[in-house]
Amino acid sequence: MWTLKKMNTTLIVNPKGGSGKTTVAINLASYFAATRAATTIMDYDPQGSSLNWLALRAPQAPPIRGANATRQKGTRLRSMAMYVPPETEQLIIDAPAACCGVALQEMLERAKCIVIPLVPSAIDIHATGRFIKEVLLTAKMRSRNVPVAIVANKVRRSMPAYRPLEHFLESLELELTARLIDSDVYVKAAETGLGLFEMDLALSVAERKQFMPLAEWVEGNSGSALGARRAEHQLVRSLDEPGRVVELTALRQQRLVK
Ligand SMILES: Nc1ncnc2c1ncn2[C@@H]1O[C@H](COP(=O)(O)OP(=O)(O)O)[C@@H](O)[C@H]1O
Ligand SMILES: [Mg+2]
Numbered sequence: 670m671w672t673l674k675k676m677n678t679t680l681i682v683n684p685k686g687g688s689g690k691t692t693v694a695i696n697l698a699s700y701f702a703a704t705r706a707a708t709t710i711m712d713y714d715p716q717g718s719s720l721n722w723l724a725l726r727a728p729q730a731p732p733i734r735g736a737n738a739t740r741q742k743g744t745r746l747r748s749m750a751m752y753v754p755p756e757t758e759q760l761i762i763d764a765p766a767a768c769c770g771v772a773l774q775e776m777l778e779r780a781k782c783i784v785i786p787l788v789p790s791a792i793d794i795h796a797t798g799r800f801i802k803e804v805l806l807t808a809k810m811r812s813r814n815v816p817v818a819i820v821a822n823k824v825r826r827s828m829p830a831y832r833p834l835e836h837f838l839e840s841l842e843l844e845l846t847a848r849l850i851d852s853d854v855y856v857k858a859a860e861t862g863l864g865l866f867e868m869d870l871a872l873s874v875a876e877r878k879q880f881m882p883l884a885e886w887v888e889g890n891s892g893s894a895l896g897a898r899r900a901e902h903q904l905v906r907s908l909d910e911p912g913r914v915v916e917l918t919a920l921r922q923q924r925l926v927k
Contacts, residue, residue: 681763682768690714691719699867709757728863759891782816801817819843821848866876
């Protein structure tokens with residue numbers, strides 16, 4: 670089931686807790702669900718934050734399937750709840766903090782692209798740098814050529830640019846794909862089972878605009894033909910939903926506003 674060509678698997682990973690893995694995972698999932706892509710979140714974290722968020726979703730919200738990849742305590746077994754529907758087009762894996770060993774290898778092998786949310790602070794940069802060097806920049810991973818996106822998260826309005834982060838990215842020859850501001854909108858989304866792209870547009874314009882480069886990056890890695898077809902299909906389908914037309918059109922226009 671994992672090797673189906675149309676399934677794009679995005680791993681959200683960073684050994685540092687609180688860096689925004691779950692936040693990025695649920696908002697990416699909600700973005701894809703809003704574009705009517707068949708979307709599944711796979712939660713490897715025993716805390717089950719993504720699956721808890723999923724349980725809060727309203728029944729009429731665009732569907733997102735959940736897969737529980739945690740091992741049962743004291744065993745190597747996993748439950749039937751790990752099942753990923755084969756029709757899934759976008760599979761988002763939410764990794765736990767401090768993941769290592771077999772579980773990490775399994776997630777890395779499945780990933781077609783990797784997203785690393787990173788809080789711009791000296792402590793977080795240090796921890797993430799070690800992980801990137803020891804895990805992602807190994808000869809084996811390099812030979813697989815899996816694209817990696819770095820997302821600065823919880824960026825403070827008073828400090829939009831952070832020189833140590835820029836140095837860090839330059840030294841590893843990595844680029845910043847998106848910059849997400851520290852905002853209550855993410856906290857609200859997590860509490861209510863919603864994603865940025867399902868919230869009141871007026872309240873989430875800045876956050877959507879900042880998130881779009883990441884969504885587009887993942888979409889681009891899914892194969893541009895699938896992404897383009899999906900966008901076209903969505904705009905046609907939403908003609909009978911005036912609110913959604915306005916919302917999605919605004920969303921796409923925001924990409925052009927830098
Ligand atoms: N950009 C952001 N702005 C404000 N709060 C955020 C942002 N990103 C994450 N948070 C909050 O920070 C906490 C940790 O984020 P989370 O996504 O759970 O991190 P992780 O999964 O890496 O441990 C959560 O309470 C989340 O709502
Ligand atoms: Mg988490």
